[in-house]
Amino acid sequence: MIPFVDLKAQYAALKAEIDAAIAGVLDHGRFILGPEVAEMEEALAAYAGARHCVAVASGTDALLISLMALDIGPGDEVIVPAFTFAATAEVVILAGATPVLADVQPDTCNLDPAGLEAMVNERTRAIIPVSLFGQPADMEEIGAVASRHGLAVIEDAAQSFGAVYRNRRSCALSTIGCTSFFPSKPLGCYGDGGALFTDDEALATACREIRVHGQSGRYHHTRIGVAGRMDTLQCAILLAKLKGFDWEIGRRIEIGERYNRLLDARGIDRVAQRGDRTSVFAQYTVFVEDRDAVRASLEGAGIPTAVHYPVPLDGQPAYRERCIAGPLPHSRRAADRVLSLPMHPYLDTASQDRIVAALEQAIA
Ligand SMILES: *Cc1c(COP(=O)(O)O)cnc(C)c1O
Numbered sequence: 006m007i008p009f010v011d012l013k014a015q016y017a018a019l020k021a022e023i024d025a026a027i028a029g030v031l032d033h034g035r036f037i038l039g040p041e042v043a044e045m046e047e048a049l050a051a052y053a054g055a056r057h058c059v060a061v062a063s064g065t066d067a068l069l070i071s072l073m074a075l076d077i078g079p080g081d082e083v084i085v086p087a088f089t090f091a092a093t094a095e096v097v098i099l100a101g102a103t104p105v106l107a108d109v110q111p112d113t114c115n116l117d118p119a120g121l122e123a124m125v126n127e128r129t130r131a132i133i134p135v136s137l138f139g140q141p142a143d144m145e146e147i148g149a150v151a152s153r154h155g156l157a158v159i160e161d162a163a164q165s166f167g168a169v170y171r172n173r174r175s176c177a178l179s180t181i182g183c184t185s186f187f188p189s190k191p192l193g194c195y196g197d198g199g200a201l202f203t204d205d206e207a208l209a210t211a212c213r214e215i216r217v218h219g220q221s222g223r224y225h226h227t228r229i230g231v232a233g234r235m236d237t238l239q240c241a242i243l244l245a246k247l248k249g250f251d252w253e254i255g256r257r258i259e260i261g262e263r264y265n266r267l268l269d270a271r272g273i274d275r276v277a278q279r280g281d282r283t284s285v286f287a288q289y290t291v292f293v294e295d296r297d298a299v300r301a302s303l304e305g306a307g308i309p310t311a312v313h314y315p316v317p318l319d320g321q322p323a324y325r326e327r328c329i330a331g332p333l334p335h336s337r338r339a340a341d342r343v344l345s346l347p348m349h350p351y352l353d354t355a356s357q358d359r360i361v362a363a364l365e366q367a368i369a
């Protein structure tokens with residue numbers, strides 16, 4: 006079986022650094038907000054090109070804390086794509102606001118800026134574009150709509166940390182950028198973790214306070230917050246992994262582009278990438294018609310696949326009644342056809358050739 010992602014190969018490549026980082030934290034014992042947390046925040050802010058980075062417990066917490074810092078709540082609407090992981094809209098509901106589902110572009114599966122302006126009304130407070138599969142959404146076009154109406158933009162960059170959009174990095178493209186360090190994301194730790202990025206000092210301070218129960222000083226609670234810290238151990242692991250990150254991103258792009266060439270030569274439909282940005286290929290995703298049969302055929306050939314995501318949010322039981330949604334034809338069509346193939350920095354050429362040959366045979 007070819008691994009879908011290969012965290013073991015990654016650990017083997019960076020074992021000495023990661024083991025030393027873990028041992029260092031066990032030695033000093035400052036497990037909550039220890040020195041590695043600030044160190045990691047500084048390194049990631051510099052990497053992303055944002056003034057502030059706040060490490061939090063997960064990508065979902067990064068989104069939720071961002072909404073809380075922007076004081077978004079009951080009576081407010083937030084525009085999110087219908088075709089995404091549930092967390093993007095979940096946090097809007099948790100904050101007490103209402104998600105308004107927008108459709109995606111049929112080729113990139115990212116939020117379509119056309120039609121966005123028509124969804125804005127006096128209740129709209131923010132837009133959360135998702136940089137899906139590792140490729141930044143149309144952040145400038147979305148930002149232009151937002152600034153015309155005084156809205157915040159929160160990039161859900163859970164899959165796109167490290168990607169470049171018009172010479173700037175994902176996470177530094179909007180009011181706040183949120184990412185996830187879930188183990189299988191492009192930059193993953195060994196548990197849950199996440200971070201948010203902003204250039205706005207007041208927002209960064211608010212997020213830092215919300216992360217620790219809304220405290221501006223010890224036992225001085227100026228806001229309602231959450232237990233949203235990222236463990237020191239996870240930050241130390243991430244700092245060690247950051248050393249190999251540029252190489253890994255390079256490999257992801259190389260492998261993603263090779264998939265593109267091989268599939269294009271065979272006329273197999275896939276998620277498109279724009280020329281003015283890079284994708285870090287958190288997922289490598291194709292479009293197929295008879296997905297269950299294709300999956301079964303690949304499984305039989307020892308090739309695991311995944312579906313990101315099988316149902317748009319307006320079709321999910323918990324979301325149907327809690328979201329505002331019009332017709333979402335491209336989200337539905339994407340959900341019916343997407344299929345993600347094995348993708349990780351350690352995928353070799355022979356395995357990739359096997360995957361493409363098996364896919365070609367499965368859809369023939
Ligand atoms: C992974 C993911 C999240 C949530 O991140 P967690 O760290 O698992 O909480 C949110 N949005 C998208 C698009 C994701 O892929």
